[in-house]
Amino acid sequence: MPDSRYEAFRLSMGISSEPSPTMEGLDKIPTSYASVSIGCKDEHTLPEKLDAIAAAGFQAIELGMPDLLAFATMHLRPGKQQDENSPDSIQPDDYDSLCAAAKVVKTMCDAKGLKILILQPFSNFEGWAEGSEERKDAWSRAEGWMKIMEAAGTDMLQVGSSDSPEEKIGKDRSRFVKDLQELADMLAKKDFRVAYENWCWSTHAPNWEDVWDICKQVDRPNFGLCLDTFQSAGGEWGDPTTESGMVEDGRSKEQVEKDWKASCEKLSKTVPPEKIFFLQISDAYKPKPGPLPKEDIEGTRPRGFWSHAYRPLPFEGYLPTVDFARAVLKTGFRGWFSYEIFDSGPDGKGKEYDMVPFAKAAMECQKRLLAECAKS
Numbered sequence: 001m002p003d004s005r006y007e008a009f010r011l012s013m014g015i016s017s018e019p020s021p022t023m024e025g026l027d028k029i030p031t032s033y034a035s036v037s038i039g040c041k042d043e044h045t046l047p048e049k050l051d052a053i054a055a056a057g058f059q060a061i062e063l064g065m066p067d068l069l070a071f072a073t074m075h076l077r078p079g080k081q082q083d084e085n086s087p088d089s090i091q092p093d094d095y096d097s098l099c100a101a102a103k104v105v106k107t108m109c110d111a112k113g114l115k116i117l118i119l120q121p122f123s124n125f126e127g128w129a130e131g132s133e134e135r136k137d138a139w140s141r142a143e144g145w146m147k148i149m150e151a152a153g154t155d156m157l158q159v160g161s162s163d164s165p166e167e168k169i170g171k172d173r174s175r176f177v178k179d180l181q182e183l184a185d186m187l188a189k190k191d192f193r194v195a196y197e198n199w200c201w202s203t204h205a206p207n208w209e210d211v212w213d214i215c216k217q218v219d220r221p222n223f224g225l226c227l228d229t230f231q232s233a234g235g236e237w238g239d240p241t242t243e244s245g246m247v248e249d250g251r252s253k254e255q256v257e258k259d260w261k262a263s264c265e266k267l268s269k270t271v272p273p274e275k276i277f278f279l280q281i282s283d284a285y286k287p288k289p290g291p292l293p294k295e296d297i298e299g300t301r302p303r304g305f306w307s308h309a310y311r312p313l314p315f316e317g318y319l320p321t322v323d324f325a326r327a328v329l330k331t332g333f334r335g336w337f338s339y340e341i342f343d344s345g346p347d348g349k350g351k352e353y354d355m356v357p358f359a360k361a362a363m364e365c366q367k368r369l370l371a372e373c374a375k376s
Contacts, residue, residue: 023374025334031057031366032117032278032338036064037311038355040344042081046071046105048355050112056359060115062338063105063152065092072101095144102151117278117336118195119149120158126179127162127169127204134168142183149192156193156277158226159183161205161214163304171204177217184220195277197226200235201303208232209263212271225271227328228280228340230311233319236260238284240306241294245286245318264323268330278336279328281369283317285310285346309344313365316343326373337366 033053035046046067053061072090073080076097080088090097109116122145128135145157159180162169169175184194196218198211205211211225234240237260242248247256287310297305314321325337339362345351 023329026329026370026374029334029370030059030336031363032060032062032115032336033058033359033362034062034064034120034280034338034340035067036062036120037282037340037342038359040351040353044355045074047108050108050114052355052359054112054114055356056363058114058339058359058363060117060336060338061109062118062120062158062340063102063116063154064120068098068101068105068148071105072097075101075104093140093144095147098144098148099151102148106151106153116152116154117338118156118158119145119152119154121160122157123160124162124164125159125183126176127164127172128179129168134164138179142186146187146190146192150190155191156195157187158195158197160197160199161202161211163199163202163301166203169203173204173214173217176204177214180214180218180223181220184218184223188220188222191222193222193224193277194220195224195226197228197280198231198235199304199307200231201301201307206231206235207263208267208271212275215275224275224277226278226280227276227324228282229314229321229324230280230282230284230307230319230340232263232324233260233321234284234303234306236263238319239303240284240287240292240310241302242291245291260320261323264327267324268327271331273332273334276328276331276333276335278338279325279333280338280340281314281321281325281366282311282339282341283314283321284319285312285317285348287348288346307342309342309348310346311340311342313339313341313343313362314369315365322369322372325369329373337369339366 035049038049038052069090076090077088083089106116125138128138149157187194196211196215198205198208200206205214208227215223215225237247237256238245239247246253292302292306294302341362343351
């Protein structure tokens, strides 16, 4: 092998067969953890989350706005708890306070050797009608989040494909492209990037092919993709509202599986690795005691509700996460693998755990995931 470190990595993972040349360099992949996706209690603070993530050996975090809001309230208004409805809490549009808190978070991360990979999740941005209050709010938020990014020392904004109502934003892709071009151009002034993600319950871009088509049309060097094992496998292959847990749309189970494999293969041959800014990792539970309802749940689409609570580590759920991760690696991508684990158990009602061993289990899972991907 040309790289003895990779040979040692293969042996440590128990991979005895020679992997494909396209799977070399897996030992160099950096790892991140989404701050909002660890902790099972309200009292689990951001400093405690950072301790656990760093102790497990992760190199970066995705800084979640809910965590930043809670930390800002705790840090700037001691004794108060975050509640958007309370005047004692820091509000999402109090950008001066959020920037002050972000600077402290950066200092904490620096002390622990953690990079702030991105600020997330920036949602419901694109497609609003010209002159609408929603559009004004979207751009006001974009400007405010840019200030926070600068304070936090991160250069990347994660943008989720909008799940706003179709009657509000429509499905005219040219409108979405125009908005995202303008956003990319605005962020480029600060040398910032946009990582655009398909949310599998999105109104207009639920699949990786959708966001890739938009990315090509946006055509900006600082605009790329955030791909996600859950969002793609949970949209194209899985469905929490069916008894089987798989998509049931008139195709046979075998055809769904065949189409899923073809989609993964297409991704591996279509998307340039430099346009994948990072890959988020999680699995999904098949909901118990039975499938989720097909109608909205608490104002959220079923797949969105599924996403927020039923996402364990890979190999603890039932989605074909390895298929998608392998496809991304076959593009030549060797960038960030970021764990985003919303694990409230198969019933979605909550799961008690200690954060340090939980984060360490994620790091062990990363080793197993790469080992599985390296197999032909």
